[in-house]
Amino acid sequence: MRFILSAICLLVWAAVIQSAGADESAIRDFDHHIAPLIAQRCLTCHSGDAPKGKLDLSSRKLAMDGGESGIAIDPGKLATSLLWDYVDSDQMPPKKPLSALEKAQLRSWIENGAKWGTERIDPFRYST
Numbered sequence: 001m002r003f004i005l006s007a008i009c010l011l012v013w014a015a016v017i018q019s020a021g022a023d024e025s026a027i028r029d030f031d032h033h034i035a036p037l038i039a040q041r042c043l044t045c046h047s048g049d050a051p052k053g054k055l056d057l058s059s060r061k062l063a064m065d066g067g068e069s070g071i072a073i074d075p076g077k078l079a080t081s082l083l084w085d086y087v088d089s090d091q092m093p094p095k096k097p098l099s100a101l102e103k104a105q106l107r108s109w110i111e112n113g114a115k116w117g118t119e120r121i122d123p124f125r126y127s128t
Helices: 002-041 060-065 082-088 100-111
Strands: none
16 A cells, blocks of 8 residues: 555656646747747737737736737637737738748647746847
């Protein structure tokens, strides 16, 4: 009985460690791929005092609040994430749609729970 309890504890501990590692990986992915993408391709219009469509993508809280059309990012639910609808249909960004690679990164990020890294995206950090 003692052996079984120890084995169960070990399995639970391993799952917690693996989950924590996955979260850290997702945050690194956000900071290295998604935040620069948002900063370079979205924040010109979707941040500041009067963001277009009342959608501000500069911080997790504001992004998750959505805009005048509704919830923009529904973590883990691509079908109900308006941001994905606009990006996938090439409506956003309007002048130069995202590349296939950029779309794949954004899609994966949303599907995997839209984990956010650095709280506020600084557009100057990702510009030349």
